[in-house]
Amino acid sequence: MRNVLLAGVGGQGTVLAAKVLAQAAQEKGWQVRTAETIGMAQRGGNVVSHVRMGDGGEEVLAPLLAHGTADLVVAFEPAEAARVVPFLAPGGTLVTATTALQPVTAALSKTPYRAAAVVARLQEQLADAATFVAVDDAALCAQAGSRKVLNTLLLASALKTGCLPLDVDDLRRAISSCVKPRFVDLNLAAIDAVAAR
Amino acid sequence: MTKKLLMGNEAFAHAALEAGVRVVAGYPGTPSSELIETVAKLHASGAARGVHVEWSTNEKAALELLAGASYAGARCLFTCKQVGLNVASDPLMSLNYVGVKGGLVLFVADDPGPISSQTEQDTRRFAAFAKMPVLDPSTPDEGFAMMKEAFDLSERYHTPVIVRPTTRINHASTFFDVADATDARSVPPEGFERDPKWIIFPRRAYEAHGEINERLRAIACDFAAEPALAAFNPIFDAGKGPKETEKACAASAPALGGSLAGDSKKQTSVSRETFDDGNGNACTPLRGIVAGGVSAAYAREALRMLEQRAAEQGSELPAYRFWQVGTPYPFPEKTAARFTEGLDEVLVVEELDHVLEDELLRFAGRTHAAFAVRGKLTGDARDRGENDVDDLAARIARFLDIAEKQTDVSRETSSPESPSAPATAPASTPLSYDAPADDPLPVRPPVLCAGCPHRGSFYAVKRALGKAPAVLCGDIGCYTLGNAKPLDAVDTCLCMGAGITMAQGFAVAEPGKKHVAFVGDSTFFASGLPGIVNAVYNGHDVTVCVLDNATTAMTGSQPHPGTGVTLMGPKRTPVSIERVLQAVGFECIVHADPLDLDASVAASAEALAFEGPSAILFESPCVQLVRPGAPAAVDADACTGCKKCITEIGCPGIGFDGDARGPKSKERGQAFVDASLCNGCGLCTQVCPFGALGVPPAGQLADADAAENPAAVSHETEAPAEGGPHA
Numbered sequence: 001m002r003n004v005l006l007a008g009v010g011g012q013g014t015v016l017a018a019k020v021l022a023q024a025a026q027e028k029g030w031q032v033r034t035a036e037t038i039g040m041a042q043r044g045g046n047v048v049s050h051v052r053m054g055d056g057g058e059e060v061l062a063p064l065l066a067h068g069t070a071d072l073v074v075a076f077e078p079a080e081a082a083r084v085v086p087f088l089a090p091g092g093t094l095v096t097a098t099t100a101l102q103p104v105t106a107a108l109s110k111t112p113y114r115a116a117a118v119v120a121r122l123q124e125q126l127a128d129a130a131t132f133v134a135v136d137d138a139a140l141c142a143q144a145g146s147r148k149v150l151n152t153l154l155l156a157s158a159l160k161t162g163c164l165p166l167d168v169d170d171l172r173r174a175i176s177s178c179v180k181p182r183f184v185d186l187n188l189a190a191i192d193a194v195a196a197r
Numbered sequence: 198m199t200k201k202l203l204m205g206n207e208a209f210a211h212a213a214l215e216a217g218v219r220v221v222a223g224y225p226g227t228p229s230s231e232l233i234e235t236v237a238k239l240h241a242s243g244a245a246r247g248v249h250v251e252w253s254t255n256e257k258a259a260l261e262l263l264a265g266a267s268y269a270g271a272r273c274l275f276t277c278k279q280v281g282l283n284v285a286s287d288p289l290m291s292l293n294y295v296g297v298k299g300g301l302v303l304f305v306a307d308d309p310g311p312i313s314s315q316t317e318q319d320t321r322r323f324a325a326f327a328k329m330p331v332l333d334p335s336t337p338d339e340g341f342a343m344m345k346e347a348f349d350l351s352e353r354y355h356t357p358v359i360v361r362p363t364t365r366i367n368h369a370s371t372f373f374d375v376a377d378a379t380d381a382r383s384v385p386p387e388g389f390e391r392d393p394k395w396i397i398f399p400r401r402a403y404e405a406h407g408e409i410n411e412r413l414r415a416i417a418c419d420f421a422a423e424p425a426l427a428a429f430n431p432i433f434d435a436g437k438g439p440k441e442t443e444k445a446c447a448a449s450a451p452a453l454g455g456s457l458a459g460d461s462k463k464q465t466s467v468s469r470e471t472f473d474d475g476n477g478n479a480c481t482p483l484r485g486i487v488a489g490g491v492s493a494a495y496a497r498e499a500l501r502m503l504e505q506r507a508a509e510q511g512s513e514l515p516a517y518r519f520w521q522v523g524t525p526y527p528f529p530e531k532t533a534a535r536f537t538e539g540l541d542e543v544l545v546v547e548e549l550d551h552v553l554e555d556e557l558l559r560f561a562g563r564t565h566a567a568f569a570v571r572g573k574l575t576g577d578a579r580d581r582g583e584n585d586v587d588d589l590a591a592r593i594a595r596f597l598d599i600a601e602k603q604t605d606v607s608r609e610t611s612s613p614e615s616p617s618a619p620a621t622a623p624a625s626t627p628l629s630y631d632a633p634a635d636d637p638l639p640v641r642p643p644v645l646c647a648g649c650p651h652r653g654s655f656y657a658v659k660r661a662l663g664k665a666p667a668v669l670c671g672d673i674g675c676y677t678l679g680n681a682k683p684l685d686a687v688d689t690c691l692c693m694g695a696g697i698t699m700a701q702g703f704a705v706a707e708p709g710k711k712h713v714a715f716v717g718d719s720t721f722f723a724s725g726l727p728g729i730v731n732a733v734y735n736g737h738d739v740t741v742c743v744l745d746n747a748t749t750a751m752t753g754s755q756p757h758p759g760t761g762v763t764l765m766g767p768k769r770t771p772v773s774i775e776r777v778l779q780a781v782g783f784e785c786i787v788h789a790d791p792l793d794l795d796a797s798v799a800a801s802a803e804a805l806a807f808e809g810p811s812a813i814l815f816e817s818p819c820v821q822l823v824r825p826g827a828p829a830a831v832d833a834d835a836c837t838g839c840k841k842c843i844t845e846i847g848c849p850g851i852g853f854d855g856d857a858r859g860p861k862s863k864e865r866g867q868a869f870v871d872a873s874l875c876n877g878c879g880l881c882t883q884v885c886p887f888g889a890l891g892v893p894p895a896g897q898l899a900d901a902d903a904a905e906n907p908a909a910v911s912h913e914t915e916a917p918a919e920g921g922p923h924a
Contacts, residue, residue, distance in 0.1 A: 019202060022202050023202060032372065033370065034202075036368050037312075038227065038368050039313030040313045040643045040751070041313075041643050042643070043643040043644060044643055045644075061497045061498045066498070066586035067587050082638055086627045090628065102853075103639050103641045103642075104681075104848070104849050105641070105642065106639040107840075107852050109639075111635070112853065112855045121632075122630065125629075130628065
């Protein structure tokens with residue numbers, strides 16, 4: 001059984017990322033379940049998508065992950081990465097974007113939100129317990145010419161580490177069958193950019 | 198047939214179409230909305246032939262429309278969220294007495310948590326109150342099968358049938374084999390047949406009550422014995438004792454039920470093999486676990502986890518019996534008898550109310566049974582909110598008397614019999630992020646979107662009110678989020694349409710204040726109209742602010758009467774809110790563009806000053822519907838770092854950079870615009886007292902700018918999965 005948690009802010013594209021992973025798993029012949037946060041939280045609140053794949057032929061029962069069972073956590077924003085660390089399995093992989101989305105509450109508060117400090121602290125605290133990958137999403141999105149590829153390049157960065165029995169080519173195939181035709185090339189280029197790094 | 202990754206709600210739409218549903222109607226509400234949207238999409242693509250699908254004005258209208266279609270013999274599907282059934286309860290209660298002809302299924306989505314709802318009400322209770330059967334899926338796959346069975350059941354007994362999934366079923370996805378095209382079952386040639394039974398009179402109701410009691414008894418028997426239905430109530434034995442083969446079977450017992458469930462002959466011997474542990478030793482489970490809905494999936498996952506941990510320590514779980522109840526009402530007592538035979542203790546895990554727990558207690562009482570029932574009432578299960586695998590693993594471990602306790606079970610349980618137990622050591626310490634006390638993680642509650650026109654409406658009304666004492670009545674929709682700081686513009690929120698009438702109550706009780714009601718366009722039509730009429734009829738001095746964004750935004754942008762857009766294709770003449778207000782007798786009706794601050798404040802002042810019912814129509818489309826303009830930008834030379842743009846309107850597109858420096862801001866830092874969120878609505882430029890925020894004039898948005906601004910390619914060009922509903 002492989003478990004993946006995708007964490008981000010409403011509107012960032014976690015739902016599509018979960019769909020792409022599900023498609024990749026299906027193409028391997030595994031049973032797969034995903035679960036989304038849909039509703040009020042999508043209005044700029046923190047959202048998560050759960051993806052569970054029976055890569056060993058297991059039946060997937062519950063749609064949601066238990067704590068400490070995520071082989072992979074993909075975070076679309078540093079504070080959201082920190083928020084879901086309890087889901088990460090010991091020895092698992094956490095991949096996070098480094099660009100912050102500042103919530104209104106932080107702008108209103110006296111203590112500013114400094115994302116770089118969160119990233120540094122994550123790196124330090126997870127050092128011995130998990131694999132930590134900070135993705136320079138700002139540079140990669142700029143290279144792609146759109147922030148719409150954030151989900152694809154985070155998935156590519158994650159699969160590149162070998163943390164799941166899925167590779168970047170599996171991702172390419174899944175993208176081609178999940179994403180609207182006119183966006184496929186944009187996303188494939190983003191995967192190439194990650195693969196080349 | 199095609200294999201597709203479908204969300205539960207999408208799959209249920211396919212199931213209903215494959216069952217030949219002819220008329221589908223409902224009102225949007227998370228987590229139910231995607232079902233009707235899916236039917237509409239399949240109808241539009243030509244795959245769903247012969248179906249009529251619509252968003253009705255509200256749930257009551259939808260159910261009454263379906264009652265008519267069903268009397269004529271059409272298979273009908275009603276959809277709503279749990280509180281939507283409250284709105285439809287008037288027709289529902291009588292409809293069960295009258296009975297139906299064409300199968301009528303009510304798809305009612307409950308929302309444990311609650312995640313996007315006002316209450317944690319339990320539709321299984323509603324089913325019992327209305328005296329009609331309810332099916333409760335544990336997975337989307339099972340819900341797919343239940344949806345099909347529900348139509349047959351409805352027609353067999355002429356009863357409406359409720360299918361009640363919960364959020365984690367509605368919004369979970371998996372792969373389904375679905376038909377490429379479907380045909381709605383035709384209305385029988387005789388159609389509607391006149392008969393006194395269609396007219397509900399007291400004497401007929403008395404007779405019908407007896408028929409209902411009779412059919413509930415018969416349906417309870419079907420739930421225990423009729424193979425297709427009994428399959429929703431699987432029982433299996435596991436733990437120490439069963440042979441290896443049975444353990445494997447237990448670990449992978451399909452959610453649709455094992456062989457035991459459908460076998461009515463073995464009502465007293467649960468599983469012959471169970472009584473033999475493989476070495477010829479008798480080994481009967483003494484403890485049973487009963488689970489309903491998604492909790493059945495969590496419980497089985499938790500048991501699998503505990504089994505694995507036990508195996509790692511070279512031991513096994515003690516013998517236990519498991520029963521998933523997929524048909525909670527009418528309660529299948531014959532299945533309960535088989536399940537409880539020989540048990541000393543039963544743990545019930547379910548979300549929302551203690552429905553199964555009550556049924557088992559009643560059953561135990563009537564049969565003078567010796568088994569104890571544990572659950573919400575005894576503090577052995579969470580008394581509210583969602584269940585999850587972690588929590589159930591800990592509770593089941595305690596129930597099965599396993600020494601190792603995995604996690605803290607004290608959370609969210611407030612039963613007096615459950616003193617908050619200290620967290621016991623988990624199997625392995627979960628990872629955590631330790632934030633320093635002086636740098637906590639920012640909280641991220643949901644907010645009105647960047648550029649949302651509601652922001653300007655709330656801000657203008659507050660500006661117009663100034664220091665005048667006022668009560669601001671909110672309502673159900675995105676605009677409930679107007680309560681958040683800094684807008685802080687919602688004092689009440691009760692239920693759909695309540696703001697308009699509550700304001701009238703405040704006006705009676707506290708005539709010295711201003712009484713303002715905020716209502717969305719869809720809510721206005723759904724349940725605001727009676728309140729509007731009441732304001733005129735009884736002469737209440739209230740100001741109704743209609744936040745007209747030309748859609749039902751919170752639930753994912755569904756059309757409504759004010760848009761004229763229908764799910765069947767043809768566009769109708771939009772129903773005009775202004776003309777409705779005029780016709781009803783509102784004498785002061787003003788219009789305002791909420792993105793034009795000065796004009797909005799002036800319009801608000803005029804309406805607020807009017808004595809008697811007045812209305813402000815704030816008209817500007819939802820940002821999810823329009824192509825965004827060029828983002829605003831901060832002039833670093835002009836920004837003083839006063840934060841007024843943030844503290845006045847709280848737009849998520851504006852942040853504050855404490856490290857930014859400029860000639861006017863000195864060491865204070867400066868505001869910045871997140872170009873990926875800003876859509877250039879321009880409200881902030883009218884709030885900044887120093888002219889430090891600006892939006893490039895329309896037409897100046899060159900291609901280069903569009904490329905720089907990712908938001909400029911968002912929305913209409915949105916990636917597929919995000920194109921779906923948003924709330």
